[in-house]
Amino acid sequence: MQKSNIPLGIHWEAVEADPRFQALHREKNKFLWRMMLFTLIFYFLLPISTAYFQDILKVKTWGVINVGLLFALSQFIVAWAIAVIYAKRANAEFDARSKALVKDAHNIRTVI
Amino acid sequence: MNIKSMNKVLLIIATLQTAPVLATPKKYAAVSAEYRWLTFLVFSSIIAATMYITYWASKRVKSTEDFYAAGNSISGLQNGWAIAGDYLSAASFLGIAGLISLYGYDGFMYSVGFLMGYIAVLLVIAEPCRNIGKYTLGDILAFRNDPKKARMVAALSTITVSIFYLTAQMVGGGVLVKTLIGIDYEVSVIAVGTLMLAYVVFGGMVATTYVQIVKAVLLVIASLVLVTLVWLPYGFSLPAFLQAVVSDSKVQAQVAKLLGTAASSMSAQELGQRFLEPGLFLKDPIDQISLGMALVFGTAGLPHILMRFFTVPNAQEARKSVVWAMAIIGGFYVLTLFLGFGAAIHVGPETIGGIDKGGNMAAPLLAQYLGGGENSLLGNFMLAFVAAVAFATIVAVVAGLVLASASAIAHDLYVNVIKDGNTSQAQQMQAAKIASICVGVVAILIGILAKGQNVAHLVGMAFAVAASSNLPAIFLTLYWKKCNTTGVVMGMLIGAGSAILLVLISPNMTYPQKMVADAKTVLEGAVGQPAIAAKASEGFICELFTFCQKAEPAKPTVETLDSVPFQTKLVNSEIDHDTPPEEIIKAQIKIAALKKQIEKAKEDLAKYQNQTTSQLTSMMGLEKPLFRLKNPGIISIPLGFLMVVLFSLLTHDKRAEDLWEELYVRQNTGLHVEGVLH
Known part of the structure; x- marks a missing residue:
């Protein structure tokens, strides 16, 4: 928390400017914001359609099950799918790349 | 539509609307006296188990690290269960099952919003918070902002959100225990409070976490058993089960009651189908979107959920814990669909709504029915089990909230603002325990004072404040280079302030003048407009x-009894019996409904008869709500974000800029998360 506690030898600005960090944070951000945006649009379609497009939700598709129920259930599938996709990519890729940076951090000195 | 089905619908409406007036409703006690011992046995075993956990945990709590963050010793899987436990509060377990049993589809809409909130937690909040923070929201905000100002405003916001959430839990818990085992409201509130304090003071975060895990596992097991029993007769087929819901006469009667006169042209099957369609509970479209915003953005700002990410050793475990939490919470919410619909077809919406207007008893009553009913040993055992789990839920969630507020008071305000961080480990522990006891006592007092108050909107309000104040501050501190102290302080104050103010002038409050006017209209009649x-x-x-x-x-x-003389005579059999039977039923419906409204209107008038017109205003001195929506999110959330951005751009803060690179590298990589913090 306090700046005085920071171990000597890490040059934060240099690490931040390191091309590996720049590439990592750019790719990570792009990936995160895309998923976040998709989730928000997909979720808000539900209250918007229950408010303004009830006729579509009332269409029966499978016995008494209507589009509205399927749409609500699909939100669960989407939420889980996003969690799994993100966790897989983060575990396989982002973790390894940030670990490599952390290992090398003491040697990154010059701001490029 | 043929006459036969028409008659059936009319009969349904008639029995429903006349029942409360013509027949004295049976006085309901959830558990009959001869089975009280069973309830006490089940409750005591669960309480004893949690006390054992607390005893075991108390030996492990030696430092503030242990007290606030369980010594970072919780694994991702364990933390996932604990987060699920925190989130599956009484409001979502009892409340959502109840809403589904009373209103069908609309109840399920809540489940979806509650789960989707975790996407924001997973993608943008959990890992950076673990990498930057130590015990509290204040730690995160103090990293690059002015530490004292940031901690003060973070503590204020944490305490506000916790108190709203906590009041709803305390009142809900008091009512639940009173209904289930028949002890006084005040006694049950004190019991919840004392037990919770025992967990927190002796076992800190270690006890709170493990109690949450045990409770969440019990909750999921209980729900799985109930859902299996509900679904088994239909061969685990979803269409077959929902067909049974649609064809159920109790469900059809409930829809007919909710739709009123609009139902008279619908067939029984159409009425049942309507239960699976939106619009029976949530009516204002913009209010729905506003609530959706509060749920989706608010989860990431709830202090007792944020605090859970400090209990795991690193960002990878934090990520794992959110994924587990989403699997458990989502799975549980799918189960609520079956619990709610199961309660609707087996217990019936009328019985559920008759015992508790919000439908909170749906799940416990379903358990009693599935075990063999009111007079069976198994039925009462299952009721007691579900009730005890619900009780444990409330105690554990309150414990988490008290711990979050206590850490804001002791760690942020006392240790870091008042004492400038110059305190010994022993002093910090003492401060933490004293703060916990104070918050706990306040929680008990609020619970008792709020007896009989409508607290349902408080959970929504807690989410709205969290979404309008905490989320913009955390999010922009972590991701926006130009964010600074003034932005965070002003954004949080204005975001939280606007959310609270809008609720105070919203239809959630009681407006006596409107109630009196409505009552008079019912008694005197009114001409259509x-x-x-x-x-x-x-x-x-x-x-x-x-x-x-x-x-x-x-x-x-608006009609009065005088304006419908023909129907009155029909009902009193003063007219010859050659009137067709459906006419008589129609008349009975009308008169019964009118009588019921009149009774309610007289009650309302009696309540305010001794007050002058100038006294007849809401808490804020208003005659009618100024704001139309029940949830303020649609205004206060964008406002909170906007204010952080605006005030950050208007001011200059060297510290916030200097520390940006360090914060950004650390939140992304977790670099030196351990070395720096100790």
Whole structure:
């Protein structure tokens, strides 16, 4: 928390400017914001359609099950799918790349 | 539509609407006296188990690290269960099952919003918070902002959100225990409070976490058993089960009651189908979107959820814990669909709504029915088990909230603001325990004072404040280089302030003058009014505020008993019996409904008869709500974000800029998360 506690030898600005960090944070951000945006649009379609497009939700598709129920259930599938996709990519890729940076951090000195 | 089905529908409506007036409703006690021992046995075993956990945990709590963050010793899987436990509070376990049993589809809409909130937690909040923070929200905000100012405003916001959430839990818990085992409201509130304090003071975060895990596992097991019993007769087929819901006469009667006169042209099957369609509970479209925003953005700002990410050793475990939490919470919410519909077909919406207006008893009553009913040993055992799990839920969630507020008071305000961080480990522990006891006592007092108050909107309000104040501050501190102290302080104050203010002038409050006027209209009758068209120029603002006229549908004429002499005579058999039977049933419905309204109107009038007109205002001195929506999110959330951005751009803060690179590298990589913090 306090700046005085920071171990000597890490040059934060240099690490931040390191091309590996720049590439990592750019790719990570792009990936995160895309998923976040998709989730928000997909979720808000539900209250918007229950408010303004009830006729579509009332269409029966499978016995008494209507589009509205399927749409609500699909939100669960989407939420889980996003969690799994993100966790897989983060575990396989982002973790390894940030670990490599952390290992090398003491040697990154010059701001490029 | 043929006459036969028409008659059936009318009969349904007639029995429903006349029942409360014509027949004295049976006085309901959830557990009969001869089975009280069983309830006590089940409750005591669960309480004893949690006390053992607390005893075991107390030996492990030696430092503030242990007290606030369980010594970072919780694994991702364990933390996932604990987060699920925190989130599956009484409101979502009992409340959502209840809403589904009473209103069908609309109840399920809540489940979806609650789960989707975790996407934001997973993608943008959990890992950075673990990498940057130590014990509290204040730690995260103090990293690059002015530490004292940031901690003060973070503590204020944490305490506000926790108190709203906590009050709803305490009142809900008091009512639940009173209904289930028949002890006094005050006694049950004190019991919840004392037990919770025992967990927190002796076992800190270690006990709170493990109690949450045990409770969440019990909750999921109980729900799985109930859902299996509900679904098994239909061969685990979803269409077959829902067909049974649609064809159930109790469900059809409930829809007929909710739709009123609009139901008279619908067949029984159509009425049942309507239960699976939106619009029976949530009526105002903009209010729905506003609530959705509060749920989706608020989860990431709840202090007792944020605090859970400090209990795991690193960002990878934090990520794992959110994924587990989403699997458990989502799975549980799918189960609520079956619990709610199961309760609707087996217990019936009328019985559920008769015991508790919000439907909170749906799940416990379903358990009793599935075990063999009111007079069976197994039925009462299952009721007691579900009730005890619900009780444990409330105690554990309150414990988490008290711990979050206590850490804000002791760690942020006392240790870091008042004492400048110059305190010994022993002093810090003492401060933490004293703060916990104070918050706990306040929680008990609020619980007792709020007896009989309508607290349902408080959970929504907690989410709205968290979404309008905590989320913008955390999010922009972590991801926006130009964010600074003034932005965070002003954004949090204005975001939280606007959310609270809008709720205070919203329809959630009680407006005596409107109640009196409505009661008088019912007693004296009123002539119908034509529809009012909105002025085109005012548009959207008029959807939100009442100072301009919103488009309104035509108002029907209000009838009194005097204005319907023909029907009165029919019901009293003063007219020859050659009137067709459906006419008589129609008349019975009408008279019964009128009598019920009149009774309610007289009660309302009696309540305010001794007050002058000037005294007849809401808490804020208003005669009618100024704000139309029940949830303020649609205004306060964008406002919170906007204010952080605006004030950050207007001011200059060297510290916030200097520390940006360090914060950004650390939140992304977790570099030196351990080395720096100790």
